[in-house]
Structures are given as structure tokens and as C-alpha cells.
Amino acid sequence: MELPGSKSITNRALVLAALADGPSTVRGTLRSRDTNLMLGALQALGVEVRVDPASDTTVSLVPGRLHGADIDCGLAGTVMRFLPPVGALAEGRVRFDGDPHARVRPQTTILDALRGLGVAVTGDRLPFTIDGTGRVPGGEVTIDASGSSQFVSGLLLSGARFDAGLVIRHVGPPVPSTPHIDMTVEMLATAGVEVDTSEPDVWRVAPGPIRAVDWTVEPDLSNAAAFLAAAAVTGGIVRVPYWPAVTTQPGARIADVLAEMGCTVELLDGTLSVRGPAVLKGVHLDLRDIGELTPTIAALCALADGESELSGIAHLRGHETDRLAALTTEITRLGGSCEETDDGLRITGAGSAGGPGLHGGTWHSYADHRMATAGAIIGLVTPGVAVDDIETTSKTLPDFPAMWNEMIGGTP
Numbered sequence: 001m002e003l004p005g006s007k008s009i010t011n012r013a014l015v016l017a018a019l020a021d022g023p024s025t026v027r028g029t030l031r032s033r034d035t036n037l038m039l040g041a042l043q044a045l046g047v048e049v050r051v052d053p054a055s056d057t058t059v060s061l062v063p064g065r066l067h068g069a070d071i072d073c074g075l076a077g078t079v080m081r082f083l084p085p086v087g088a089l090a091e092g093r094v095r096f097d098g099d100p101h102a103r104v105r106p107q108t109t110i111l112d113a114l115r116g117l118g119v120a121v122t123g124d125r126l127p128f129t130i131d132g133t134g135r136v137p138g139g140e141v142t143i144d145a146s147g148s149s150q151f152v153s154g155l156l157l158s159g160a161r162f163d164a165g166l167v168i169r170h171v172g173p174p175v176p177s178t179p180h181i182d183m184t185v186e187m188l189a190t191a192g193v194e195v196d197t198s199e200p201d202v203w204r205v206a207p208g209p210i211r212a213v214d215w216t217v218e219p220d221l222s223n224a225a226a227f228l229a230a231a232a233v234t235g236g237i238v239r240v241p242y243w244p245a246v247t248t249q250p251g252a253r254i255a256d257v258l259a260e261m262g263c264t265v266e267l268l269d270g271t272l273s274v275r276g277p278a279v280l281k282g283v284h285l286d287l288r289d290i291g292e293l294t295p296t297i298a299a300l301c302a303l304a305d306g307e308s309e310l311s312g313i314a315h316l317r318g319h320e321t322d323r324l325a326a327l328t329t330e331i332t333r334l335g336g337s338c339e340e341t342d343d344g345l346r347i348t349g350a351g352s353a354g355g356p357g358l359h360g361g362t363w364h365s366y367a368d369h370r371m372a373t374a375g376a377i378i379g380l381v382t383p384g385v386a387v388d389d390i391e392t393t394s395k396t397l398p399d400f401p402a403m404w405n406e407m408i409g410g411t412p
């Protein structure tokens with residue numbers, strides 16, 4: 001299975017290209033709802049976007065004077081958290097809104113941070129408005145980023161363009177998804193912006209230019225995880241080519257999780273292959289760093305042998321939907337055993353001796369691409385499971401239904 005580009009790398013590359021000191025090209029750009037929203041927003045703000053007529057995954061961006069705009073964030077965390085600092089650098093009024101559920105996703109932290117950095121912000125959640133003056137005073141700000149790593153990444157991506165640069169101090173429970181912050185820091189370094197991370201929970205960026213870069217986007221490993229999970233539950237083999245040897249994508253960790261659950265995992269000549277075992281084993285895992293993989297891993301645990309405990313993921317209550325509640329409701333609806341803990345899920349696998357077993361029924365997607373793919377994984381081995389709204393996978397992988405059908409040998 002060849003996977004399209006990473007959502008997280010694409011949307012970082014697009015933002016950095018928009019703020020750069022010259023034109024950039026992004027190759028292997030993911031084209032999906034989240035990334036098209038980002039492109040549309042940057043264009044509305046005054047960035048020239050040119051899509052290569054020969055390949056819509058090659059996109060060039062020419063930065064221009066940023067001005068007022070209306071921005072649709074959809075349900076994309078990367079748009080609603082990465083673009084407010086960019087809006088603050090625009091001259092004019094920038095209005096942000098999004099899907100109904102986006103209006104309840106955590107947002108206050110980054111808006112308060114911008115206020116602290118000298119930006120005029122009206123509102124605390126979507127919809128909100130930023131009155132940009134073309135410059136941000138910047139300086140030091142203290143935030144609680146335990147709700148989302150994207151608060152840190154969003155500020156860092158623009159921080160070098162603030163007059164006094166940026167110092168972020170995190171105070172509060174641990175920040176989740178830290179590999180995604182490493183991704184931000186690494187991509188900024190490629191664009192010539194050094195982030196000083198020598199003090200824990202503190203990020204320092206000096207003011208300076210963001211260099212134009214020709215980016216090449218890695219395949220999306222979190223989306224690959226759903227296909228690899230298909231091998232795990234069916235005992236089949238799935239291969240994903242162009243698996244990066246070194247990456248900041250947290251999705252890469254699916255390889256270790258699958259191995260721990262009993263799969264045979266091999267990385268050979270850049271292709272990751274996974275063969276499922278006769279019986280999948282339950283696991284006890286802290287997923288704080290790789291929360292994005294939770295729906296996939298929870299689907300595996302619901303089919304495994306034995307108890308699983310997934311912890312460190314209280315922040316998933318603020319994702320596309322409350323994922324802890326949604327997974328509990330849907331696994332239970334199919335006859336499985338799943339309960340919420342303070343910071344995660346306890347699941348007794350259907351494959352256990354005396355385990356609950358699963359039956360058919362409708363699996364609800366809650367407009368959440370990863371809930372939809374989790375239902376597809378369970379449906380592979382549970383007769384009569386129908387996933388509602390599989391099209392919601394277009395958030396990060398519009399071709400999911402066709403790719404899934406091709407993988408299982410059905411009609412595309």
C-alpha cells in the first residue's frame with residue numbers, strides 16, 4: 001500500500017512556505033480536506049499558490065503581503081492552531097470559523113498566548129477574530145499546553161517573524177504528542193530557524209527570517225497504521241513502501257506496537273511489512289506521545305486476546321470528537337468491553353477465552369476520520385459491521401475507501 005503525504009508535514013511545510021523569504025515548492029503534498037483548507041486559507045491571506053498542472057501533489061507558494069481574510073478551519077487542528085499566529089502577522093481583520101465540532105475543540109490557550117504577545121484577539125474559541133497590524137511584538141509567554149501540542153507548534157512556526165522572537169514556557173501537566181513538536185523544531189531548523197530546547201518545557205526562537213525550502217513530504221504513517229492493522233487482525237501481510245528510516249512522525253511507532261501485540265514486523269529496503277499472528281495479544285501502553293494512533297490501537301485491542309490498558313491520552317477528549325467516549329460507545333455497541341479511565345481506556349479483547357465476542361451493527365464515525373478507519377478494521381473480521389460516513393476519511397485520506405477495497409481484493 002503506497003500512502004499519500006503526511007498531513008502534519010504538509011501543513012507545516014505550507015505554513016513555513018507562506019512565511020518564507022522567497023518562493024518554496026512542496027512535493028508529495030497531501031491533498032485532503034485538512035490540507036486543502038490550509039492552502040485555501042493561505043491563499044485568502046495573500047499567498048500565491050500554484051499547483052503543478054502535471055501533478056496536484058506538487059505545489060509552489062510565493063509569499064506576499066498578508067491581509068485580512070475569512071478562514072474556514074473545518075475540523076483541522078493544524079489549521080485552527082497554526083494559522084492564528086499567521087493571521088496576527090497580516091494587516092487587517094482575519095476571521096476564523098469551522099465545523100460545529102471545531103467550535104468546542106480547545107483553542108483558548110493559543111489565543112491567550114497571542115494576547116500576551118501583543119495581538120488583538122476577540123473570542124476564546126471558534127469563531128474568533130484577529131486584528132492584525134502586520135507585526136507581532138512577541139516576547140515571552142507562559143502557557144498550559146497539556147491540551148494539545150499544537151499550541152506549541154502553532155506559536156513556534158511563526159515565532160521567528162515576531163519582532164522580539166518568542167519564548168514559550170509550558171507550565172502544567174505533561175504536553176502530549178511531543179514527537180509532533182520535534183517535527184516542528186526539525187522543520188524550522190531546515191528553514192534556518194534554530195529553536196533552543198535546552199531547558200525542559202521551554203522553547204526559544206530568536207527573531208529572523210524563515211528561509212524558503214523545497215520540501216519533500218514523507219508518506220503519512222498514521223494513515224498507514226490502519227492498513228498495517230488490517231494485517232494484524234486478519235493474519236495476512238501488508239507492506240508499506242517508502243517507510244522512512246528516520247522520522248519524527250509518531251505514526252512510525254505503530255511498528256513497535258504491532259510487534260508487541262504479536263505481529264511479525266520487518267523493515268527491509270525501505271518497505272515495512274507486517275504479518276498478523278494467529279492470536280493478537282492485549283497490551284498495556286502509555287500513548288501520550290502517539291495519541292493520534294489510539295483509535296487504530298483500540299480497534300486492535302477490541303479484537304485481541306486479554307486485557308489492554310491505554311493511558312496518557314486524556315487530551316483525546318478534545319480531538320475531532322471525544323475519542324475516549326466515542327470508542328467506548330462504539331466498541332460496547334458491538335458487544336465488546338471497553339471502559340473509560342481518567343486518562344484512557346480499559347478494553348477486554350473479544351479474542352479472550354470467555355471474552356465478550358463482537359457482533360454486527362452500525363459503527364458511528366462522529367465526523368472523525370480515525371473513528372471511521374477503526375470501524376473498518378473491526379469490520380474486516382466481524383460480520384455485519386457497517387461504518388457510517390466512511391467519506392469522513394477525506395479529512396486526511398480521500399482515497400481510503402478505494403485503497404481499503406483494493407487491499408482486501410474487492411471492487412475499488
Ligand SMILES: O=C(O)C1=C[C@@H](OP(=O)(O)O)[C@@H](O)[C@H](O)C1
Pocket residue numbers: 007008009077078147148149150153176177180291292315
Ligand atoms: O501537530 C500536529 O500535526 C498534530 C499534533 C497532535 O495533536 P495533539 O497534540 O492535539 O494530540 C496530533 O494528534 C494531530 O493529529 C496532529
Ligand SMILES: C=C(OP(=O)(O)O)C(=O)O
Pocket residue numbers: 075076077078292319320370396
Ligand atoms: C487529532 C487529529 O487531528 P487534528 O490535526 O485535527 O488535531 C488526528 O488526525 O488524529
